[in-house]
Amino acid sequence: MNIITVSKENIEEEHICCAISNNKDCQVASKKAWMLERFEDGLIFKKGDFRGKCFIEYIPAEKAWAPIEAKGYMYINCFWVSGQLKGKGYSNQLLEECIKDSREKGKSGLVILSSQKKIPFLADPVYLKHKGFRTVDIAEPYYELMYLxxxxxSHKPFFKQSVHESKVNSSGFVLYYTNQCPFTAKYVPLIEEAAKEKGIDFQTIHINSMLEAQNAPAPFTSYSLFYKGKFLTNEILSVKKFEKILSTLSPS
Known part of the structure; x- marks a missing residue:
């Protein structure tokens, strides 16, 4: 596999892997707009030279949209190889490329958000441990900050206090999200509309800056849903999945 580095010079022509290829689609447009603003912060996006979910995205930890303290490290935003692309060594190739690049930039190591067991949208802890990553901090209910x-x-990274305090004052639903993940552009409005139709107390908080993200109440700033102040999920929900959650709660 040849690895392509996506930059402001080629981003309009490159498929960004985790959303459909049409640049006019709201998901693609929002993700590429977010990336264009982050390139100046040192964002790196490397992908396989084909269409498909096969990429790694990382940024200097000081500029990461995550409530962590990891000065001198490189933070991996997203690392995804899926479907028929698995089992071909592509994950190893992308990770090795990230390690090489980070070493050349003089970084102390890598940091990534994972979980106690494999959870959608979070890095696979089994694979990371196999590659030498260690858990360095934890946050409720299942988050693990892992580092290499x-x-x-090298000093040890850790979650910021905002994660451990996790104060969300609301009697209904509160959804924090960013445009870092393309899927939020499509699914957040759908969930908002579904909640409105059902007369449900539902508030969205669109995180628009690095500073806001670095002081967020949950480690996964791309999408974190709370209910009555309690964290529910980081999975980007379809309307059907949201309705399934509603069936188990009493949001009135």
């Missing part, structure tokens, strides 16, 4: 230090002398 390039030296045993």
């Amino acid at each position: 230090p390039f030296s045993e002398e």
Whole structure:
């Protein structure tokens, strides 16, 4: 597999893997707009030279849209190889490329958000442990901050206090989200409309800046849904999945 680095020079021509290819689609447009603003912060997006979910996206941790303290590290936003592309060594190739690039930039290591077990939209902890990553901090209900230090002398990253306090004052639903994940552009409005039709107390908080993201109440800033102040899920919900959640709650 040849690896392509997506940049502001080629982003309009390149398929960004996790959304459909039509640049006019709201998902593609929102993701590419978010990426264009982050390139100046050092965002790197590397992908296989074909269509499909096969990419790794990372950024200096000081600029990450995540409530972490990891000065000198590189933070992996998203790392995804799926479907028929699995089992071909592409994950290893992308990770090795990230490690090489981060070492050349003088970083202390890599940091990534994972979980106690495999959960949608979070990196696979089994694979990461196999590659030498270690859990360095945890946050309720299942988040794990994992790191791969390039030296045993490297300091340990950790979650910010906002994650452990996780104060969301509302008697209904509150959804925090960013445009870092393309799927929010499509599914957040659908959930908003479904809640409105049902007369449900539903508030969305669109995180629009790095500073807001770095002080968010949940580690996964792309999408975090709360109900009555309690975290529910980081999975980007379809209307059907949202209705399934409603069937188990009493939102009135």
